[in-house]
Amino acid sequence: MKKVMYLEFERCIGCRACQAACRECGGHDMKERNYVEYIDFTESRQTFPMLCMQCKDPACAKVCPANAIQITEEGVVLSAMEEKCIGCRNCTFGCPFGIPKFDFEENKMYKCDMCYDRTKHEIAPMCASVCPSDAIRFIDHEEMMELRRKRTQMNLIEGKKPSENDKWQYVPEFFGVYSD
Amino acid sequence: MTQFVVKPGVKNLHHEGEKMITTHCCYCGMQCGMHIRVNERTGKVVGVEPRYDWPVTMGKMCPKGVTAYQTVDHPERITKPLIKKNGEFVESSWEEALDLIEKNFKEIQNKHGKNALSVFGGVSMTNEKCYLVGKYARIALGTRYVDYNGRFCMSSAAGGFMKTLGIDRGSTLPWPELEHTDCFFMAGSNTAECHPTTIQWLWRARDKGAKMIVADPRETPTARIADVHLDLKAGTDSALANGMMHLLIKEGYVDYEYVNERCNNFSELKEAVEEFTPEYTSKITGVSIEKLIKAAHIFGRSPRSVVMFARGVEQQSKGVDNVCLYTSMALLRGQIGKFASGVATFTGQGNGQGGREHGQKADALPGYRKIDNPDHVKYVSNVWGIDPSDMPEAGVSAYEMFDEIQAGKIKAMHVICSNPAVSAPNNHYIWDGFNKLDFMVVSDFFLSETAEFADVVLPATTWAEDEGTTTNLEGRVIRIRKVKDPIGEAKTDWEIMQLIAERMGKGKFFPYKNVPEIYEEFRLASKGGKADYYGITYEKIEKNDGVFWPCPSEDHPGTPTMFQESFGTPDGRANLAAVKWQEPAEEPTDEYPHTLTTGRVVFHYLSGTQTRRTQFLMEKCPEPYVEMHPNLAAYYAISDGNNVYLETKRGSMTVKARITKAIRQDHVFIPYHWGKELSVNKLTNPALDPTSRMPEFKVCAVKLMKA
Numbered sequence: 001m002k003k004v005m006y007l008e009f010e011r012c013i014g015c016r017a018c019q020a021a022c023r024e025c026g027g028h029d030m031k032e033r034n035y036v037e038y039i040d041f042t043e044s045r046q047t048f049p050m051l052c053m054q055c056k057d058p059a060c061a062k063v064c065p066a067n068a069i070q071i072t073e074e075g076v077v078l079s080a081m082e083e084k085c086i087g088c089r090n091c092t093f094g095c096p097f098g099i100p101k102f103d104f105e106e107n108k109m110y111k112c113d114m115c116y117d118r119t120k121h122e123i124a125p126m127c128a129s130v131c132p133s134d135a136i137r138f139i140d141h142e143e144m145m146e147l148r149r150k151r152t153q154m155n156l157i158e159g160k161k162p163s164e165n166d167k168w169q170y171v172p173e174f175f176g177v178y179s180d
Numbered sequence: 181m182t183q184f185v186v187k188p189g190v191k192n193l194h195h196e197g198e199k200m201i202t203t204h205c206c207y208c209g210m211q212c213g214m215h216i217r218v219n220e221r222t223g224k225v226v227g228v229e230p231r232y233d234w235p236v237t238m239g240k241m242c243p244k245g246v247t248a249y250q251t252v253d254h255p256e257r258i259t260k261p262l263i264k265k266n267g268e269f270v271e272s273s274w275e276e277a278l279d280l281i282e283k284n285f286k287e288i289q290n291k292h293g294k295n296a297l298s299v300f301g302g303v304s305m306t307n308e309k310c311y312l313v314g315k316y317a318r319i320a321l322g323t324r325y326v327d328y329n330g331r332f333c334m335s336s337a338a339g340g341f342m343k344t345l346g347i348d349r350g351s352t353l354p355w356p357e358l359e360h361t362d363c364f365f366m367a368g369s370n371t372a373e374c375h376p377t378t379i380q381w382l383w384r385a386r387d388k389g390a391k392m393i394v395a396d397p398r399e400t401p402t403a404r405i406a407d408v409h410l411d412l413k414a415g416t417d418s419a420l421a422n423g424m425m426h427l428l429i430k431e432g433y434v435d436y437e438y439v440n441e442r443c444n445n446f447s448e449l450k451e452a453v454e455e456f457t458p459e460y461t462s463k464i465t466g467v468s469i470e471k472l473i474k475a476a477h478i479f480g481r482s483p484r485s486v487v488m489f490a491r492g493v494e495q496q497s498k499g500v501d502n503v504c505l506y507t508s509m510a511l512l513r514g515q516i517g518k519f520a521s522g523v524a525t526f527t528g529q530g531n532g533q534g535g536r537e538h539g540q541k542a543d544a545l546p547g548y549r550k551i552d553n554p555d556h557v558k559y560v561s562n563v564w565g566i567d568p569s570d571m572p573e574a575g576v577s578a579y580e581m582f583d584e585i586q587a588g589k590i591k592a593m594h595v596i597c598s599n600p601a602v603s604a605p606n607n608h609y610i611w612d613g614f615n616k617l618d619f620m621v622v623s624d625f626f627l628s629e630t631a632e633f634a635d636v637v638l639p640a641t642t643w644a645e646d647e648g649t650t651t652n653l654e655g656r657v658i659r660i661r662k663v664k665d666p667i668g669e670a671k672t673d674w675e676i677m678q679l680i681a682e683r684m685g686k687g688k689f690f691p692y693k694n695v696p697e698i699y700e701e702f703r704l705a706s707k708g709g710k711a712d713y714y715g716i717t718y719e720k721i722e723k724n725d726g727v728f729w730p731c732p733s734e735d736h737p738g739t740p741t742m743f744q745e746s747f748g749t750p751d752g753r754a755n756l757a758a759v760k761w762q763e764p765a766e767e768p769t770d771e772y773p774h775t776l777t778t779g780r781v782v783f784h785y786l787s788g789t790q791t792r793r794t795q796f797l798m799e800k801c802p803e804p805y806v807e808m809h810p811n812l813a814a815y816y817a818i819s820d821g822n823n824v825y826l827e828t829k830r831g832s833m834t835v836k837a838r839i840t841k842a843i844r845q846d847h848v849f850i851p852y853h854w855g856k857e858l859s860v861n862k863l864t865n866p867a868l869d870p871t872s873r874m875p876e877f878k879v880c881a882v883k884l885m886k887a
Binding site: 010011013014015016017019020021023024026041042043044045046047117118121122123124126129130131132133134150 | 372800
């Protein structure tokens with residue numbers, strides 16, 4: 001898998017289409033595995049999406065006493081294997097991002113698997129497919145790095161470097177793409 | 181014709197034992213492209229797959245779109261006709277239901293005349309059906325009283341565009357061009373919640389440096405990302421637009437070459453905006469002078485700009501004026517008819533554009549023809565095969581039909597694809613009207629709040645059980661494909677109209693065997709009109725990713741960008757608006773000291789008949805609430821989650837408080853998607869715009885207290 005998930009929190013509009021879409025993925029049993037939270041509803045309507053980071057050395061898998069959490073060759077951290085999961089919930093406590101969820105009726109954990117049935121064919125996961133504001137994207141690593149650089153470049157005037165005290169002076173009052 | 185439409189190189193996930201059918205969402209005017217997944221063995225709809233290659237939405241969907249398919253095989257679907265007996269609905273056969281309708285319709289017309297019947301239509305239907313509603317009312321029932329729920333949604337935009345530009349096409353430019361725009365001036369549109377899949381285009385432009393100016397009393401998820409948020413008082417849009425134009429003229433941002441060549445009334449406009457200095461504008465709108473000036477500079481200096489608006493400016497007693505003024509802003513900058521610039525309204529209902537063009541309106545005939553124009557009547561009568569003298573005269577607007585009920589003129593109503601018991605303003609009056617009717621028929625696929633008042637409920641199909649075309653918010657005509665056969669004994673709305681027409685002895689005017697036959701007649705009926713669909717065929721839509729009207733002949737490519745050469749007015753020039761300030765119909769008083777405004781949330785659509793039956797959406801937003809500023813809440817000792825009692829001159833309700841600084845201190849907001857005791861439209865003001873007859877949902881005076 002050459003592509004990566006790219007999150008741009010500022011773009012999130014809080015519509016939760018990613019969560020509705022997560023339920024639609026085959027093998028997700030109509031349960032969403034991602035999160036959308038308000039930063040502080042009293043202050044603003046800003047929300048942010050949260051997905052599994054697909055850690056290289058995932059804490060959830062490390063703390064699993066039953067070795068139920070498998071990692072694919074592409075590096076996708078899967079939900080606990082049904083036949084192995086003992087329902088101890090270690091993974092839900094171990095994950096620093098609070099990603100794994102627990103199904104108390106079925107007594108097993110479930111988590112984001114980056115829609116492995118889609119992504120193994122290089123088809124975007126459901127959340128990234130539907131996200132109306134591109135807050136969640138499934139893109140090439142190269143493109144992601146380019147986007148990171150672009151975001152900062154957009155806020156700077158060429159050749160100068162802002163400091164903490166005067167950074168707003170460097171935000172141009174107006175610049176259009178096609179200004180002549 | 182192909183059922184699954186995909187471009188080469190685009191990958192979708194195909195599940196074993198399933199087929200995919202390409203169509204569009206049933207909800208808002210974005211008409212997002214999607215593939216519906218159907219189990220080949222059971223024939224049931226099982227899910228949705230993004231349509232990555234649909235050029236307007238690129239596979240994006242909001243939560244309503246993702247879950248839209250869940251209403252198709254929903255357990256609460258009405259599957260048989262229902263007849264009310266002793267106050268209870270009883271399942272019946274079609275034969276029995278139609279007998280009852282025929283008997284009552286004929287009796288009422290014999291006793292009270294032809295116009296005692298009425299039809300209340302809707303625009304969440306295909307063009308074919310919307311077209312047929314007008315024909316059904318005027319020929320099958322022979323009544324002048326037909327109107328539709330677009331009066332609550334789109335008619336001010338239509339009226340304003342007609343007056344200013346001469347043709348009402350929701351957007352003068354195609355959506356994918358938005359990517360190249362330098363500035364968006366958005367008024368009264370919470371795009372992020374009401375048309376979420378547009379946001380991708382705004383961000384694409386923003387990534388290249390485009391600016392956003394948003395006018396809204398609330399800091400919505402749309403206003404949150406704006407460069408300037410003009411936090412105006414609800415109902416002061418005309419002052420804001422005048423103030424903006426005052427500054428555009430003063431600062432030298434007017435494109436005089438364009439204005440001289442293509443617009444009328446500039447001197448009148450200049451005179452009218454003279455008094456709207458930033459100080460005066462700020463006093464009326466409550467927006468700070470600095471923000472007004474900053475917004476004018478950004479808008480004025482942008483080489484390419486789009487002025488966009490929605491219900492926030494249209495659902496006012498001066499909605500048409502607001503639309504004319506905002507459109508004039510774009511004209512002063514010489515933007516309309518050019519690449520990546522222009523003016524657009526966000527169509528609220530799925531087919532709000534197409535549905536309002538083809539004769540469902542009280543005074544309109546197909547192709548945006550007018551019923552008071554003898555030539556237009558003659559043309560349409562010819563297509564329909566009737567004598568022009570048999571064409572009924574113009575009726576009255578949606579809300580005014582309820583005045584006619586109260587006056588005893590309308591005795592029976594057939595409601596098709598609409599739920600005015602929730603969506604009309606001043607609910608108590610509407611409910612009382614339904615109770616006064618001698619006979620009422622509702623066609624719907626769920627038992628809506630309106631259907632509960634009916635004597636007969638006819639089971640209609642969902643959008644996935646019929647085919648046809650719709651026209652999205654750009655003016656692009658697109659294909660809705662049939663995904664599966666109707667559930668139970670449900671019939672399509674066109675079949676229902678056809679059956680009743682037969683019973684009324686007018687069957688020969690409705691000889692259709694399938695939808696393409698209706699479409700062929702409809703193309704002809706629109707031919708030569710302003711909204712000319714004659715050159716649009718199903719094949720062409722499929723081949724070209726939709727076709728923009730007007731498209732007068734089959735070799736015509738359609739018209740993605742409007743008004744490139746001239747406007748649709750008789751002299752080909754746009755009419756700039758010169759409008760004085762006028763207060764909303766209801767201003768805060770000592771007794772009702774605050775302003776109540778209403779709107780949508782991202783999880784629900786219109787009256788909620790469908791979305792309130794969708795599990796995911798109800799989990800996320802189960803009930804209405806009142807959004808208020810912490811300072812206002814503190815004044816009444818209200819904490820987050822407390823019950824709040826709200827009252828206007830027309831009605832009252834109690835809802836939970838949600839406290840946020842993202843709203844003006846003097847305003848409260850309640851979403852309107854719920855019925856009965858949870859309906860905020862019990863409180864809203866039915867003050868109508870003089871031209872569009874659209875009620876002022878967006879502004880009324882309210883008092884509140886902790887419940």
